Amino acid sequence: MTTYIINLAILIGINAILAVTLNFILGYAGIFSLAHAIFFGIGAYTAAVLAMKFGADFVVATAAGMVLSGVISLALALPALRVRGEYFVAASLGLQMLALTVFSEWKSVTGGIGGLIGIPPARLFGVDVSDPVWFLCLTLACLAITLLVILMLVRSSFGRNLKAIRDDETAASALGKNVSLLKTLAVMVSSAFAAVAGSLYAFYLSFINVESFILEVSVQIIAMVIIGGTATLIGPVIGAVIVLLLPALLTYIPYLPPTEIGSIQQMIYGLAMVLLMIFRPSGLWGYGSDTQKKGAQ
C-alpha cells in the first residue's frame, strides 16, 4: 500500500510540474499549446540517452534536456507567435504529430516504438537515488523549484508584461512592449521546465516509449490546468491531483469494464472542460468569474 501511494505521489509530482509549466503560458500569457507532451518527451529521451550512453548525472541530464527542449520550442514559437493566436494552436498540434513520428521512427536514438529499456537510476552528486522515498523527495524538490521560478517570473515585470499581453495585445504593443519576444521567451521557459518532468519520468520508470508522449497526454495536461484553474499558482497542482486520482477512483465503481476506463476518463475531462467553460471559466481554484472576465482574451 505504501509503495502504491508513493508511486502515485511521484507521478502526481511529475504531472504537477507539467501542469504548472503549461499554465505559465496558457494562464498567464494566453498561449494555447497542444504540444506540451512533446517537450516532456524531449526531456525524457535526452535524459535517458545521456544516462545510458554516458552515465550522466541527474543534474547534467536534466539540464541538457532543458536546453534542447528550449531550443526546439524556439523553432515552434518564433514563426508561430508573430501571427494570430489560432496559428500557434495549429502549429503546436502539427508539432505534436511531427515530433511523435520522429520519436517512433528515429530508432537509433529513441528505440522506435519499443522505446528505451534499462535506464539507470538517477545519480545525484555521485549517489544513486533508487529508493522510491528518496525519489519522491527529488520529485518534490524539482516541483518546488519549478513553482518558485514560475512564481518569481509571474511576480516580475516579465510576468506583468505577459498578463498585459494576454489581456490586450494591442494595448501592450502600443505601450512599447515587444509582444513576440515576450511570448517566445515564455514558451521557452515553459518548455524547458517541462523537460525536467520528462527527465524525472525517465529515471523513475527506467523505461520510456512513444505512448507516454502522445496527443492524449498533452490533452490530459491541458485538462489539469483547466480543471484546477488557470493563472493561479496552486490550481494546476490541484488539477494534477484530481486528474491522476480519477482512474484510481473509477476502478472502485462496480460494473465498469476495465477496458473502458481510459475512455470514460477522457469523457469526464471533456465534460469537465465544457461545463467549466460554460459555468466557471476560471476553474475550480480560480478567482471566480469577475477577474476572468477581464482575464483571458
Add this chain to the structure above:
Amino acid sequence: MVFLQLFVNGLQLGAIYALTAVGFSLIFGSTKIFHVAHGSAFAISGYIYWWLASKLGVPWPIATLAAVIAAAVFGLLMERWIYRPIQRHEASFFTVFIAAFGVQLIIQNLIGTVAGRGMETVNTPLSRSVEVMDGLFIAPIAAISILVAIVVFYALNYFLTRTHVGIAMRALSENPDLVRVFGLDPGRVAQWAFMIGSAVVVPGAIFTAMTAGLNPAIGTHVMLVSLAATIVGGIGSVRGAAAGGMLLGLAENLAYWKLDPQWSEAVTFIVLFAFIIFRPSGFFGSPTIAK
C-alpha cells in the same frame, strides 16, 4: 507513372480535405468561432453512414441523408448549447476553444466505446481500382469525390452570393451590428452557418469511410487538416480553404514518392509551417499580423 498515380490519389484526398476545410472556414468566417469540434461532425456523420449502409444495409441515398441531418444537428446543437451560453458571458478565443476541445474528446471516446476502436470501412464496388493506363490505377470513387467537391463548392458559392441567408452570413462576418439593424437575428444566421458548415463535411466523411476508413480518432486528424488548410488558404476565405485542402492532399500523396506513409502528417505540418513563415496570410487572406 508513379508520379501520375500519386497525383491522382492526391487529387482525391485533396477533394476530401477541401470539403472538410470549407465547412470549417465558412463557420469561422461568418461567426468568428474557432470551431475545433468540426472534426466531430466529420466523425459522427462518417460513422452514421457506416452503421446504416454497412451494418443495416440501408440504401445509400437514405444513409447519406441521415448523415447530413446528423452533421447539421450536431452543428446546430454546438451553437445553441455550447457556444451561445459561453458567448453570453464572455467570448474569448480561449474559453470557446477549450469547450469545443472538450466536446471533441467526448465524441471521440463515445464513438470508441459504442462502435469499437478499430478501423471501419464501407465496402463498395466504387472503390475498386481499374487499370486505366499502363500502371495507372484509378477507382471510380476518385472521379466522384473530385466531381462532388466541385459541385459542392459551386453550390456553396452560389448560396453565399445569391441567397438571402448566404448574403446575411457574409454580412455577419463583416458587421454583426449592421445585421441586427437590418432586422435579422445574428444568432439565427450563425445557426445557419453552423448547420451548413457542418453538413458540408458529409461527402468527405463518406468518401473517407469508403477509401481509407474511419477510426474514432479521425476527428483529430480532420481538425489538424482543417486548421492547416484554413491557414494555408487564408483565414476566413472559403475558396482559400478549398485550395488549401487540395494543396495538402496533393502534398501528402506526392510525399509518398520519397517518404514512408507514417510521415504523411509531418508533411501537412511542414506545408503549414512554410506558410506561417513565408506567407502567414495564406493564398487569399488579407494580411493579418496579430489580432
